[in-house]
Amino acid sequence: MLLIENTLLLVIDVQDRMMAAIRNREELESGIATLVRSCRILGLPIMTMQQYTKGLGDTVALIKDALGEFEPVEKISFSCYGADEFVSKLTGHNRKNVLVSGVEAHVCVQQTVLDLLANGYSAYLIADCIGSRKAADLEYAEKRMQQAGAIVTTMESALFEMVKTADHPLRKDITGLIK
Numbered sequence: 001m002l003l004i005e006n007t008l009l010l011v012i013d014v015q016d017r018m019m020a021a022i023r024n025r026e027e028l029e030s031g032i033a034t035l036v037r038s039c040r041i042l043g044l045p046i047m048t049m050q051q052y053t054k055g056l057g058d059t060v061a062l063i064k065d066a067l068g069e070f071e072p073v074e075k076i077s078f079s080c081y082g083a084d085e086f087v088s089k090l091t092g093h094n095r096k097n098v099l100v101s102g103v104e105a106h107v108c109v110q111q112t113v114l115d116l117l118a119n120g121y122s123a124y125l126i127a128d129c130i131g132s133r134k135a136a137d138l139e140y141a142e143k144r145m146q147q148a149g150a151i152v153t154t155m156e157s158a159l160f161e162m163v164k165t166a167d168h169p170l171r172k173d174i175t176g177l178i179k
Contacts, residue, residue, distance in 0.1 A: 002161045008045040008095045012102025012109055015050055016057030021133045022103055028131045029062045032101050034177050035129050035155045036066040041173045042162060045093045048072045049080050079111035097122045099158055101129035106141035113145045123150040124158055
């Protein structure tokens with residue numbers, strides 16, 4: 001069950017050169033930015049990963065703006081688990097539910113999700129906040145991750161699961177962002 005106090009957000013490789021080739025790029029960037037802003041309102045820790053920044057560029061401007069001040073974790077492995085800093089920070093947050101967003105679904109996202117599951121975390125794949133260049137890669141990556149134990153959901157569903165009630169003090173702020 002998603003609770004504010006046991007959940008964090010992971011944003012994987014939403015970088016300039018990566019996003020240039022992603023299907024539905026604008027919609028995906030907008031969705032991830034809304035997810036980031038909502039998680040900031042809820043006070044969730046947010047971990048941002050960048051794959052080989054020198055070659056693939058920085059996190060895209062829209063997501064950077066939503067994140068505010070942040071320090072991305074650099075990686076060269078496809079799975080975030082290949083970066084020692086990722087493992088250290090993840091463990092330090094002491095949260096067992098990970099909302100997963102980013103690209104590409106069939107490479108870095110999938111390998112990270114499989115590693116999260118293997119290490120005792122619950123991976124919540126935010127389906128409207130992940131992408132790939134090809135539709136088939138996205139489709140089959142989602143299926144594989146779900147078969148492995150990931151929970152597939154949407155941004156709105158995950159956010160309202162954490163907010164729980166219509167009278168939650170942050171519900172209106174979240175509703176204002178997603179509508």
